[in-house]
Amino acid sequence: MRRLLLIVMFIFFISGTALAEGLPLVNKISIVGLKRTEEGAIKAKISQKIGEPVSQDKISEDIKSIFKMGYFDDVKVEIEPFEGGVRLIYTVKEKPTIVRIDFQGNKELEDSKLKEKITVTSGSIADTVLIQDNALKIRNFYEEEGYWLANIVPVIKKISEDEISLTYQITEGPKIKIRKIIISGNNSISSSKIKKAMETKEWWLLSFITSSGYYKxxxxxxxxxxxxxxxFDNGYIKAVAAEPEISVDRESKGMTITIRVSEGDQYKVSTVDFSGNKVYDDDTVRKLITIPPGTVFSKSLLEKNIQAISSLYSDNGYALASVVPDLVPDENNKTVHVSLAISEGEKYRIGRVEVSGNTKTRDKVIRREIRFDEGDIFSSSKLKRTYERITNLQYFDSVDMVPKPKYEEKVVDLDIRVKERPTGFLSVGGGYSSVDKFIATADLTQGNLFGKGQYLKIKGELGGVSSLYEITFRDPWFLDKPLSFSTGIYKTTRDFTEYNKKAYGAFVGLGKRFGEYWNEDVSYNFERATISDIKAGASAIIIDQQGTKSTSSITSTTTRDSRDNYLDPSRGSRNSFTATYAGIGGDNYFVKALVDSAWYFPIGPTSIMLRGRFGYSKGLFDNAVPLYERFYVGGIYTVRGLGFGEAGPKDPGTGEPIGGTTELIFNTEYVFPILPEMKLKGVVFFDAGQAYQDFINFGSLRYTTGTGIRWISPMGPIRIEWGYNIQKKPGESSSKFEFAFGSFF
Known part of the structure; x- marks a missing residue:
C-alpha cells in the first residue's frame, strides 16, 4: 500500500514541470502520532534529509529503522506537495504502556523476588519480545530454585487504547529432586570422591532439613x-569438566545430572623458580616455597605458597604486591615447571580510616579495636585482626573493610562499614530446661549499653527445682583504657535430691589486656549459702555441711584467646588458667584451680575442635571443699550423654552425685555447615571425662558420643545435642537429649 502511494505521488510530479527538473526536493519532514516518544528520537533515525531529492530507498530504510526502535505498532509515510517540493509525513502508532505488572499462581517464590529477576517495569513499552523474554527469565529463575516443570504464560489485558496490564500466570509444579548424579570419563579419581567435593548433592532422607538434593x-x-x-590438586593440570547435562523425568519428578570429565595426564613438579624479588633476598622467599620437586602437582599447595609470599610483602607495607604463577608443562616427561613472577610494588602507609554505618555504637568503641594508627606501615595481618576484633564485639550483622589505595601519595585509606544488629534482649515467658524442667523467665539484657560497649543484664528465672535472680554489669574499656570492670549481685536456690541450697552473693572484678591475645582478670566474690532439708540416709559429706556458711574468695584468671570468632570459631585457640583462694574471712577455706585449653582447626567449610580440661580443689585447715564448689561431670557443658554428676563420685547409700575434688574432661567435635545462609551447622562429637574423689584416685574415664545442631539465631546461639552413653551403668539412661541457649564451647 505504501509503495502504491509513493508511485502515485511520483507519477503526479513526473506528469508536471518537475519532470524537467528531476525528482522533487524534500522541503519538510513531519512526525505525526507521537504521545510519549520524543520527536528528536525519531528524526535521528531518518536518513532522508530536507533539501535532498526524495528517495524511495531511503524512505524504506527509515521505516525499518523506526520499527527497530521497538516503540511502535505501525509506521506509515505519506508525500504531499509543499512549496515547490514535497513534504514527508511519518505517521506512527505507539505501542501501549504497561501500567501494572502482576504475578498469579506463585506460592513458593514471592512477588518481590520475581520482580528482581525481570527487566520489564510499570511504564515500560508493551513490546512483545520484551514480555516473552521476561517470561523466560522467570522460568529460568524457577529452574535455578529447582522447579523445572514451571510454566510461565504472559497475559495482556487492554485498559485503554494506550495502556495495558501485564500478568504472568505461573504454574509452579513440584520441586524436582536430584535422583542421580553421574560422573563419566573419570578413571583416576572415583565418582564418590568427586561428589564429596561438590556442594550439589543427591536428594536423601534429611534433605528437607539441609535443603540439599535440589538443583541450583x-x-x-x-x-x-x-x-x-x-x-588440579592431584596433578591433572589439563583436566576439563564439561557443563552439566540435565535430564528431567516428568513422570517421576526426578532429575539426573551428568557431568563428563576429561582427565588428561597426571603431571609432577619438575622445578620451581621465582623472579622479581628485590626487597627480600632469594633465601627469604625460598623458605616460603614448600612445593617439593618430583611430587605430584597440587593447586592448593601452590595457592598456599603464593599466599605466604604475598603475606610477607603485604605485612610489611607492600599493599599491592602480587604473585602470578606460570605453569610450563613438559608433554614428554609429564612434568610441569612452576614459575612465580613477583610484583613488589611500592611501600604504602595507612591513610585516613573512616567508620560508617554505626547509628548507635560510638565511633570510639569501634576504633579502639583497630590494630593500627593512621600513618603506620600497611599490614594485611593487622587488617585481618582488626576485622576479627570488630566482629567479635557481636554488635554488627556485617563488617566490611574496604582498602582504597592512593597511588600518588602511597597511602591506603580504609573504609570500615558496619551494619548494626539489635543488642538488646527482652524476654518474658516460660520454657523447658533439660536440667530445671519447667521454668518461667524474665530477662533484660543490653550488650551495647548507650552505644558505649557496656553490658547490663537483669534476669529472673523460676524453675521446678531452682530459681535465679541476678544483676550483672561489665565495662570492657573501663575509664576508656584497656581495663575491664565487672560487678554483680545474685540470689539462687536449688533443690538437689538429698538437700537444698540457698545462696546470695556479690562480686567485683578488674581485668587488663596484654598484647594482642592475653588477658588477666582478678575478681573478689562473697557468697552466703545455706544447706538444709537433708534427706535421711544422706552421706557424711552432705551432713557435715548442713547450715549456713559464707565464702569470701579471690579468683585470678589468665587467658590467651586467638579465636577468629567467639560465637562460631573455626581457627585459633582459647587457653586459660583459673585459680581461686577462699579464706579471706568467711567460713569456707579451700583452693581451686582449672586449666582449660580448646583448639580449632579449619578443614574447608568444616572445622575440628579439640578441648581438654583439668580441675583440682582442696580444702584447707582441715575443712572440706563445699558441695557447691566441687566438680560435677556430666551434661551438655562437660560430658554429653550423661546426667548431671553421673561421671563422678556418688553417695554410697543413695547413689546420688556428690561431686569430686578433681576432674579431667576431653571433648572432640567435628562441625559442618547445614544451611550456611541461616548460620545453621551440624556437629558430631566424642566426649570423655570423670570427676574423682581426690587426686590419688585418678583413674578411668567415662565415654560418650553423639550429634547435634548449632544455630546462630537472631535471638542468640542455640545448641541442641543428643549424646549416647557408651558405658551405661545401672540406673543411667542410654542416651540424653539436651539443649542450651547462650554460648558454645
Whole structure:
C-alpha cells in the first residue's frame, strides 16, 4: 500500500514541470502520532534529509529503522506537495504502556523476588519480545530454585487504547529432586570422591532439613570449578569438566545430572623458580616455597605458597604486591615447571580510616579495636585482626573493610562499614530446661549499653527445682583504657535430691589486656549459702555441711584467646588458667584451680575442635571443699550423654552425685555447615571425662558420643545435642537429649 502511494505521488510530479527538473526536493519532514516518544528520537533515525531529492530507498530504510526502535505498532509515510517540493509525513502508532505488572499462581517464590529477576517495569513499552523474554527469565529463575516443570504464560489485558496490564500466570509444579548424579570419563579419581567435593548433592532422607538434593544454577557452576580444582590438586593440570547435562523425568519428578570429565595426564613438579624479588633476598622467599620437586602437582599447595609470599610483602607495607604463577608443562616427561613472577610494588602507609554505618555504637568503641594508627606501615595481618576484633564485639550483622589505595601519595585509606544488629534482649515467658524442667523467665539484657560497649543484664528465672535472680554489669574499656570492670549481685536456690541450697552473693572484678591475645582478670566474690532439708540416709559429706556458711574468695584468671570468632570459631585457640583462694574471712577455706585449653582447626567449610580440661580443689585447715564448689561431670557443658554428676563420685547409700575434688574432661567435635545462609551447622562429637574423689584416685574415664545442631539465631546461639552413653551403668539412661541457649564451647 505504501509503495502504491509513493508511485502515485511520483507519477503526479513526473506528469508536471518537475519532470524537467528531476525528482522533487524534500522541503519538510513531519512526525505525526507521537504521545510519549520524543520527536528528536525519531528524526535521528531518518536518513532522508530536507533539501535532498526524495528517495524511495531511503524512505524504506527509515521505516525499518523506526520499527527497530521497538516503540511502535505501525509506521506509515505519506508525500504531499509543499512549496515547490514535497513534504514527508511519518505517521506512527505507539505501542501501549504497561501500567501494572502482576504475578498469579506463585506460592513458593514471592512477588518481590520475581520482580528482581525481570527487566520489564510499570511504564515500560508493551513490546512483545520484551514480555516473552521476561517470561523466560522467570522460568529460568524457577529452574535455578529447582522447579523445572514451571510454566510461565504472559497475559495482556487492554485498559485503554494506550495502556495495558501485564500478568504472568505461573504454574509452579513440584520441586524436582536430584535422583542421580553421574560422573563419566573419570578413571583416576572415583565418582564418590568427586561428589564429596561438590556442594550439589543427591536428594536423601534429611534433605528437607539441609535443603540439599535440589538443583541450583550458581551452586552447580561453582561445583564444576570445584571438580577442576580437585583434579588440579592431584596433578591433572589439563583436566576439563564439561557443563552439566540435565535430564528431567516428568513422570517421576526426578532429575539426573551428568557431568563428563576429561582427565588428561597426571603431571609432577619438575622445578620451581621465582623472579622479581628485590626487597627480600632469594633465601627469604625460598623458605616460603614448600612445593617439593618430583611430587605430584597440587593447586592448593601452590595457592598456599603464593599466599605466604604475598603475606610477607603485604605485612610489611607492600599493599599491592602480587604473585602470578606460570605453569610450563613438559608433554614428554609429564612434568610441569612452576614459575612465580613477583610484583613488589611500592611501600604504602595507612591513610585516613573512616567508620560508617554505626547509628548507635560510638565511633570510639569501634576504633579502639583497630590494630593500627593512621600513618603506620600497611599490614594485611593487622587488617585481618582488626576485622576479627570488630566482629567479635557481636554488635554488627556485617563488617566490611574496604582498602582504597592512593597511588600518588602511597597511602591506603580504609573504609570500615558496619551494619548494626539489635543488642538488646527482652524476654518474658516460660520454657523447658533439660536440667530445671519447667521454668518461667524474665530477662533484660543490653550488650551495647548507650552505644558505649557496656553490658547490663537483669534476669529472673523460676524453675521446678531452682530459681535465679541476678544483676550483672561489665565495662570492657573501663575509664576508656584497656581495663575491664565487672560487678554483680545474685540470689539462687536449688533443690538437689538429698538437700537444698540457698545462696546470695556479690562480686567485683578488674581485668587488663596484654598484647594482642592475653588477658588477666582478678575478681573478689562473697557468697552466703545455706544447706538444709537433708534427706535421711544422706552421706557424711552432705551432713557435715548442713547450715549456713559464707565464702569470701579471690579468683585470678589468665587467658590467651586467638579465636577468629567467639560465637562460631573455626581457627585459633582459647587457653586459660583459673585459680581461686577462699579464706579471706568467711567460713569456707579451700583452693581451686582449672586449666582449660580448646583448639580449632579449619578443614574447608568444616572445622575440628579439640578441648581438654583439668580441675583440682582442696580444702584447707582441715575443712572440706563445699558441695557447691566441687566438680560435677556430666551434661551438655562437660560430658554429653550423661546426667548431671553421673561421671563422678556418688553417695554410697543413695547413689546420688556428690561431686569430686578433681576432674579431667576431653571433648572432640567435628562441625559442618547445614544451611550456611541461616548460620545453621551440624556437629558430631566424642566426649570423655570423670570427676574423682581426690587426686590419688585418678583413674578411668567415662565415654560418650553423639550429634547435634548449632544455630546462630537472631535471638542468640542455640545448641541442641543428643549424646549416647557408651558405658551405661545401672540406673543411667542410654542416651540424653539436651539443649542450651547462650554460648558454645
Amino acid at each position: 544454577k550458581a551452586q552447580m557452576e561453582s561445583d564444576v570449578e570445584k571438580i577442576k580444582g580437585l583434579y
